[in-house]
Amino acid sequence: MSHDRLRETFDQWAQKGDAERMEASHGITIAQVMPKLELKAGDTVLDLGCGNGWATRQLAQAAPGVQAIGIDVAPEMIAKAEELHSYTIRARYDVGTFEALEFADEHFSRAFSMEAMYYAVDLDKSLAELFRVLKPGGRVDIVIDFYAERPGTKVWADHTGVDMHYLSIAEWQAAFEKAGFGSFETERVVDPAGPGDESAFEANEWTPDWQTKVDTHAAGALWMRATKS
Numbered sequence: 001m002s003h004d005r006l007r008e009t010f011d012q013w014a015q016k017g018d019a020e021r022m023e024a025s026h027g028i029t030i031a032q033v034m035p036k037l038e039l040k041a042g043d044t045v046l047d048l049g050c051g052n053g054w055a056t057r058q059l060a061q062a063a064p065g066v067q068a069i070g071i072d073v074a075p076e077m078i079a080k081a082e083e084l085h086s087y088t089i090r091a092r093y094d095v096g097t098f099e100a101l102e103f104a105d106e107h108f109s110r111a112f113s114m115e116a117m118y119y120a121v122d123l124d125k126s127l128a129e130l131f132r133v134l135k136p137g138g139r140v141d142i143v144i145d146f147y148a149e150r151p152g153t154k155v156w157a158d159h160t161g162v163d164m165h166y167l168s169i170a171e172w173q174a175a176f177e178k179a180g181f182g183s184f185e186t187e188r189v190v191d192p193a194g195p196g197d198e199s200a201f202e203a204n205e206w207t208p209d210w211q212t213k214v215d216t217h218a219a220g221a222l223w224m225r226a227t228k229s
Contacts, residue, residue, distance in 0.1 A: 003073055003097050003121055009162050010051075010074035019052035019080055026114060028191050029143060029221045030055060037141060039063045039110060046071070046101075046108045046133065049116020053081030053093050059112060060091040069103075071096040098126035103133045111140040118146050118165040127179035134228045140181070142224045143189065147172070152207070152216035159205050172224060181226035190220035 013019065039045065039062040047056040050070025060068035067090040072078055074095075081093040096102055098120045111130055120126040130140060146153045148168035157164045167175070173184045195217035198210050207213050 006073045006119060006162055011076040014074060014076035014080050019077060022051060023054040029189050030058065030114065032189050033143060033223060034058055034062060037062060039066055041065045043109045046111040048098055048111065048113035049119065050081060050093060051077050052084055055114050056091050056093065057089060060089040066090065069094065073097055099129060101129045101133050105132055106135045107133050109135050109138050113142045115144060117142050118144055119162060123165055123175055124178060127175055131179045131181060131228055136228055138228045140226050143221050145221050147222045150216060150219035152212040156206060176226045182229040183227045185225045187223045188220035189223050191217060
């Protein structure tokens with residue numbers, strides 16, 4: 001998979017309004033995670049794979065003086081983020097790749113990513129870059145829906161048009177440790193509203209039957225936390 005292919009795909013998603021649909025579908029997850037991030041006044045936060053910047057803006061408003069920078073490989077996504085930006089918050093958005101972060105060593109105190117890290121062209125290099133730009137003691141929080149302990153999601157890779165890292169929790173931990181991170185922790189984030197009403201369920205290529213919907217909901221999103229020692 002190349003960055004050009006990712007850029008083309010996510011530019012198309014931006015043009016179709018998928019960024020806004022992702023914001024709506026992941027809103028409940030972020031609402032549960034954001035208060036637990038424990039961002040402090042003056043934190044500098046990198047948002048990897050920011051899309052239209054919806055999470056970047058929430059990060060920037062999580063505590064007084066927080067500065068958040070979102071990066072995304074797709075110029076159309078960054079253009080959407082700029083359109084939605086409010087100058088009352090300390091946020092900005094840049095086109096960039098995970099494998100070549102254009103920031104100085106130890107620039108950020110925190111990093112965050114929602115539903116994006118499994119798209120990395122080179123995951124090892126991406127995590128190494130993330131480690132480089134974090135300050136000692138800096139924490140990264142990554143939330144994903146696509147992982148091996150949530151088997152109903154495996155078919156997603158067939159429908160996105162791009163390569164995706166379908167890893168187990170143990171494999172993610174190994175990747176973080178290889179990059180130098182310590183104190184790896186995980187938590188499942190489950191929508192408290194439940195999977196919905198079976199009578200209203202409509203099968204599609206992403207969720208082919210009701211049991212898959214139930215099992216996927218029960219597994220929840222995977223929230224990973226790791227610290228730069």
